[in-house]
Amino acid sequence: MSGAIDYALWIPVLPIVAFPIILFLGNVFKGTDAWRGRWKEGGTIATVVMGTSLGLSIWLIIGYIGQVTGHESVGQVGNWLSFHMVENGNLVSYSFGFGMYLDHVSVMLLFVASFLCFLIAIFSLGYMNSDPVNLDRNHRFYAEFLLFCAGMLGMVLADNFLWLFIFWEIMGLCSYLLIGFYYERPSASYAAKKAFLTTRVGDVFLLIGLLILWNLFGSLDFSVVWAEDNIAAVDAGTLKIALFMMFVGAVGKSAQFPLHVWLPDAMEGPTPVSALIHAATMVNAGLYLVARMYPFFASPAMSGEFTDLAILIAWIGGITAFMAALIAFVQKDIKKVLAYSTMSQLAYIFTGLGAALWFANTGHEEIALLAFGASMFHLFNHAMAKGMLFMASGSVIHEMHHAHHEVAHHDGEHEGHGDNDHFDAQDMSNMGGLASKMPITATAMAVGSASIIGIPLIGGFWSKEGIVGAAWKACLTPGGAWMLGPALLVLITAGMTGFYMSRMWFMTFAGKPKTPVANGVVEQTPFIPIPLVTLTVMTLGGIVFAGFEFVHWVADGHAEMHFSHVLSGIGAEMSHAFLPSGEENGGLIYLVTMLTIVISTIVGPGTAMALYGGRLQKGEKAKPWLAWLVSLSARVRKNNHFDNSTWANSGLAESLHQRLHFDAWYDSAMLKIVVPFANACAWFDQHIIDGAIKGIEYGSQEGSSVIRRLTTGSGRDYIMMAALGTLAIFLLIWGVA
């Protein structure tokens, strides 16, 4: 471990150092062949740097898992800021430092972040560099990408809340820069501003929460703040307020209701950005923050104080999950479906965390650890799967664009780029039948969707069941009646997830191509398949992780992963999932689990197949496992197709198209309240405050022109004035004397 520790600081520092280097080189060598070719406009540097960070991370993780139990604080540098405060008439000295904190949660996230950053860098080599619209500005992309990675890695490693916040904001900045990458587009510029401002609102809450926290504990270091004695010594009410404020910050960053409005618009950014920031890493920051609140909830001194906060967390999760899934029903844009899916799945994790925190605060430590572990495992699975899904969708969009170019030019009309914008390469109603043309992408997307849906044995299944189970266990435990809402919502949403994810897959890959462009699609871009294949394997390998008792390990600081007993571990997990356990309410929970499996695996996808399934075009052959899926969908459609036009044209659908009107409300609040108030202030400043000054100016000038009349220019008047003045002085002196 010691060897890896020495270099651990390089994990976030290397990308930060490379960021200005790429900017500088990009400016100097812009347009040259070597820079575009071999250096991939900075992509090579970015990939190498992230690869090195990944290597260092893995080295660190291996050392950690092998040698350390519990947590470890390393590399402390004190006195970044040192100061004093007045306490009871004395000056007490405090300081903020910087160090790294490793425990099971941060190690897991470190792996997720560095692994995905690396894979997405490779993906970008193919995606960004082969798109002519990005020519000569990719260096900006790679530089901002590296800065973001540095922010995420730094946040995961930080050992106090201040540096967590600092890196949190850095990620916010990069999100702004990257969403607005195509800044010449008004929609992109608007989306970037919206994202920054919405998360800013959350950040202010988080900041205030940290201020309260500091004033309670005198420090923001994890080791101080989580110490049992310190927690016991502070006021529970104030701590609850602090935690609530921090939670609002997490709501903003992870795009939960009501600060969710920025995530769909954020799809304006290039696809690697969506994959990295808005699926795999940045939105996990909010979850990481809530996870870091666990010790407060688990503290015996605070037992029972925070239950309402935990229930609130679960409710927000439940509401967002349901709402996002509902809106995903009507989305035509493939990236928007994934965006809402992200929102929904993150909400799942919030629900799981809410349940875990509730259990922790009511003294059910073992169940709390299981629920917490399930939530973290779901974070892991979701990050892998969603990152892959976005990359796969990027692959589809990319090839659609290429095909559009071919089609447009083949027709002999050399249309300019402007015309391309009219053809929406992201619209699923332009796709169809791509399973045979894009085998790798289709497989990746199928596996990813399966993981998200929770198809048994594949990635997300293991964690999702844990979350649903935890929520139901909570509502069945005495005192947990309020958890019924989230539990129900999460159950229903499982089915909905099955529907909309399958809908997405079948609209894109099954059936016949709906446009000539879709017909001409070929999977040809280099580099893109690499991350897709890697992550497919990872997702399918979720079962192995489950076998490691990953869930247990993540939650419990003292647990260990049992690498040697993988098979028995897998067996234990399987029995855990598919057989009723003997515990309290075990029967009901088992029923719920089975119900979830049924609706998410059979009802949801089945309905989607019925509406959107279909055989491939004649003469097209897909890979065997894809072909099976497509023909299944064709059969279901033939037998069970029903008309959904009443649903599609209903008022509810219309409302969903408007994203349930939240965006419109927020926009009009800004326009109707804030902007007029600002204009009023500006008017007030110019006319009233400055008006007073101008009044003084005017008054003094008028007064001066009145007094000036004394200077008549006539000598006689002056002599008179002199004489009178002398007389006055004489009288004064005479009077005084």
Next chain:
Amino acid sequence: MIDPMWAVVLGVCLFTIGLWGAVTRKNAIIVLMCIEIILNAVNLNFVAAAAQHGDVTGWVYTVFAIAIAAAEVAIGLAIFLSFYGHNETISLDEMELLKH
């Protein structure tokens, strides 16, 4: 010897006449003459005081005042002559260049 008070009275009368003239008259030379009258009145006052108290300080002031009056008249006449050369008038009513 007459009572020095009478000299003071004469001085006051002369002062009033001179002041009235300086303020009222239009012709600049006349005004200068009136200022001379004022100064002479003041000199009378000083002499009377000196005579009453027997203090030579009064006569010293008088000599100073005479010398300064002479200098002042010289400069004043020079200014008015130069002004007349430009403007063909020395009526105080028409010297309004410094009006606001």
Next chain:
Amino acid sequence: MADNTNMTMRDREFALVAGLLAISAVLMYVFPSIAVENSAGQIDWITLPLVAFPIIAGAVLMAFASMQPYRLKDRIGQPIKLISVVFALMMLGISSGLLFGWLESIDWDISRYNRYELEFEYSWMQTIGVSWHVGLDGLSFSMVWLTTVLIPIVMITTWEEKMGWYHHPLILMMGGALIGVFVALDFFMFYVFWELTLIPMFFLILKWGGEDRRYAAQKFFIYTFTGSVVMLLGIVTLYFLQPSSQALIDQGVLTGRTFDMTQMAIGAQESANADIAWLGINMQKALFLMFLLGFLVKLPAVPFHTWLPDAHVQAPTAGSMLLAGVMLKMGGYGLFRVCTTLFPEALLEYQWLLLTIGMVSLVYGSFVCLGQTNLKRLVAFSSVSHMGIILLGIATMEPLGFAGAIFMMFAHGIISPLLFAVAGAFKHHYHTLEIGSMRGMAKHSPWLATFMMFGWMASLGLPLLAGFVAEITVLIAFWKAFGWWVILPGVTLIVTAAYYLWSMQKTIFEGGDDGEMPESLGGAPAPDISLWEVSGMMLLAMLTVLFGVLPWIFFDMMTGYAYGLFDGILLNVIGGGA
């Protein structure tokens, strides 16, 4: 004949440059051996190199330039600018040498009340008790270093300004006068330099400013002068309230009193130790208010702020950069040097006043910003808003709040010159400052857009840039002192982000492939900023990052100063009550 003139001109140029550089070099070399030493064995690096030389050199250069016939003035411009920059860099070298210990080994973390490094006292006007008393402590040294770093950067950024032969020496004189304010430890000297700074700024606005420059220059001068006159009243009152000392009368001081700040501080500390309000609580409150008015006008704080937008909009780039960067900090500096050090009981009584004014400046300033369409006015009001944080930091009555407020002065002093350099470059190249008149500038002026984004982000408090440290330290102390009122600064953070992002969206983003050029450009191709402007802005950007990542370089001395202030006098006042 023409050849003759050219040769003579070149000779004169060479002679001027060589001569002045030689003299300066000789002086710098000989200086340590002839310079005065104080009791601690330190050389007086302040009086001549930092205060007198810049002012004298600036005056000499301007005089030399004015003596040239008009047609030769252009030729003389380059060498004069070069000499000015060299002087400025020498000043920077000295102050950095003092910072890092190359010239004198000084521990700037002084942590004692009323203690100064490099303290020198020369008798000046003995008969009324005025002496030339200079010294540096944690508060003033950071401001001095800030000034010495800004002067060369301003000169570089505005290298291509017209009439450079007057412009750059004027900036040099400005620098000398500003440093004079910060090192002064005698009230008379303080006031002289305080007013002296107005003069170069007045001329900068008058000669190089925009269309309405006469009005703006007059308003700036008279408005701030009025505030300063009230402060002068306070100074004189304070002077006459001191007890008359027979020892001083024997030395030839007619009134038996001195203007010396350090003596007054000793008196204040003794009173605080004895739990008595120095000079009587009512007198102290009156004096506090008199000084406060002068400083509030300078800061500027609402409602005395309306001179700033006009002055900034009309001022040239150099004027704005120096005005926002250093001149405004004089107000904050004065608050610390006079109001907190000498009038602690009054400070405690008026804590609510500072809180109110600071809060109004902060929140109201940011909302007014949101309603602006002129780029420079927007940045001017954001300055008003940030200066409110300084008042809030002082109002908290915590050492952290004080240190944070001083760091805000420092950080804002680096960031706002960058903002004004950007705005000035906009005006210079696009001939307009209207936010609504353009779109998509990033495509045509990428460097300008980059620095605009960087500066805007720094100003709204992005972490790892200097502004964040200032904000978070003040906010931590603020919660401790005032609890839930912190919501108002929180709202301001959001509004600040809103107006900055909105202005970026409307100027440098959007606009399709070609953008939308303002009419003021008249169809000419859109320019990007020159190398000089890029260099200046890059230096400021690097400094912003440096002090965001390594704030302790100056934060430690500010903490030490705050500790000394509290340990020396304020703890007694808070605990004992007056």
